[in-house]
Amino acid sequence: MIEERYGQALRRLPPWAVDALIGAGVALTVSIVISAGQGGRQSPDAIAHLWAVGLGALMLARRRHPVTVLAVTALGLFAYYAAGYPAVGIAVPVAAALFSAAEFGRLVHAVITATVVIAVSLFFRLAEGDDFSFVVGYELAGHILLMAAAIALGDSLRSRRNAQAGARRIAELTAQRYRQEADARLHAERLAIARDLHDSIGHTTSVISLHADVARESLGRDESQTRAALDLIKSTTTRTMSELRRTVALLRTPDEDARSVVSLSSVDTLRETAAAAGIEIDIEMRVTAELPATVDASAFRIVQEAVTNIVKHSRGTRARITALDDGAVLRLSVVDDGPGQVRDGGPDHDIGPGHDIGSGHGVGPGHDIGSGHSTGSSHRVGPGHGIGPGHGIAGMRERAETLGGTLTAGRESAGFAVRAVLPLERTS
Structure with a gap:
């Protein structure tokens, strides 16, 4: 006391x-x-x-x-x-x-x-x-006790002060560690959002580049085709700007407990892009419960990148998107019916799991669309157009592996296929 x-x-x-x-x-x-x-x-x-x-x-x-x-x-x-x-x-x-x-x-x-x-x-x-008895037997004990009490009180106070200083130091270090962990989580979250932006804008850029060339080839020949290409460019940019605004809103309020900007439920939006390029998309969604936000966003980005590669490189006319949730993992597959995909200017070169196609490599000025075709929304990059190596498949694989899953991409009997398995970590 x-x-x-x-x-x-x-x-x-x-x-x-x-x-x-x-x-x-x-x-x-x-x-x-x-x-x-x-x-x-x-x-x-x-x-x-x-x-x-x-x-x-x-x-x-x-x-x-x-x-x-x-x-x-x-x-x-x-x-x-x-x-x-x-x-x-x-x-x-x-x-x-x-x-x-x-x-x-x-x-x-x-x-x-x-x-x-x-x-x-x-x-x-x-x-x-x-008197010896008085000095030693009576007074001495009182003097010793008082001096010992003074020394003990001072030493106890010093020990208490040191303990409190140590506790404060530990509290400061703990708070600093928590701040560092929070900063690291925030940094990782912002990196993920930045990657989402990169993928979204890369997809949009590819679509715009493709249909800008379609509009240029159709100009003065087929006004309806030109108008359709320009309308698709406008709708794509409008949708992308809306997504960009939602993403920036998350960056401004990083502590907000919001759903992911993108979701596998939005996969229907990819059908229009593929259809404008002459590819029909069949979608089979068998997801029985709400997916974790990170899995949901990554699944959409993987499917989006796969469709982008089909639009840019496949010579098929149909593709099938499948999403199956069996309670433990989410299985994704995007398969086209093309006889082969073009890479580096060579016709019909198959692209295996180790070959990456970048989503950001659009068709630049001066590249004709298709061989012998001047109009039509189904024009895609044909043989003879060099597509530089990018990071499409590598990016998809990185997303899957970040979640503890796997991704493969390569030729199959039906066409070119991208397949991913993403573990689910639902909270009880």
């Missing part, structure tokens, strides 16, 4: 004020004992009371020089008794100095000083003829 009260005083008052209060208490207590006039060869005078004030004034230096304060107090006590002034005991005058030395980590000095003061007092009192 005493330690708690002293600790509270330390927190409420500045250090110099605490030292001043302790010094005033020492000076007042010793002056009262001196005024009792018990024993001694001469009556208490101004010098005796000035000595008491000096003991109190030493407390102002107890933080910076605890050992010096302790030594001066002990020597001052010896000088006081040598001058023959009334008895003040030995524990009361040195108790505050012993407490201060122990409080500031000078425990050994405090114990040695207390031992020396007791030994010197016993020697001179017994040498002067004081």
Whole structure:
């Protein structure tokens, strides 16, 4: 209880004020004992009371020089008794100095000083003829207990202060670690959103590039085809801008508990893009429950990238998208019926799992659409057009592996297929 009260005083008052209060208490207590006039060869005078004030004034230096304060107090006590002034005991005058030395980590000095003061007092009192039973059997125990209590209190306060400082340091380090983890999660979330933006804009750019060339080839020949291509470009950009605004809203409020910007339920939007390129899409969705947000978004992006590659590179006319949720994993497949896909200018080169096709490689100016075709929405990149290596399949595989799943892509008997298995981690 005493330690708690002293600790509270330390927190409420500045250090110099605490030292001043302790010094005033020492000076007042010793002056009262001196005024009792018990024993001694001469009556208490101004010098005796000035000595008491000096003991109190030493407390102002107890933080910076605890050992010096302790030594001066002990020597001052010896000088006081040598001058023959009334008895003040030995524990009361040195108790505050012993407490201060122990409080500031000078425990050994405090114990040695207390031992020396007791030994010197016993020697001179017994040498002067004081009763042994009274000095040793009656007074000694009280002096020892008071000095020991002062030392123990100071050391306990120091230990408590160190423990509190350690606890504060641990709390600061823990809070810092939590902040770092939160920053890392936020960074990872923003990277995921940025990747979503990249995939979405890459898909849109491919569509716009393709149909801009269709509109250019149809200009002046087939106004309805030109208008259809431009309408598709407009609807695609409008949809992408809407998705972009939702994504930016998440970036502005990263702590918002919102659903993913994209979802597998939006896979129907890909049908229009494929149909405009002359590819019919069949969709089979057998998802029985709500998917985790990360799985939902990644599944849509994988399907979107696969459809983009079909639109850009396949020579087939149909594709099938299948999503099956069996409770443990989500199985995705995107399969076209093309006889082969074009890569690097060579006709009918199959693209295996290790070959990547970038979604960002659109048809640049000067590339004719198809061989021998000038109009029609079904124009795609034909043989002889070099498509540089990109990161399409690699990006899809990275998304799947990030979730603990797998992805394969390559030629099958039915056509080119992209298949992914994504584990589900639904909360109970």
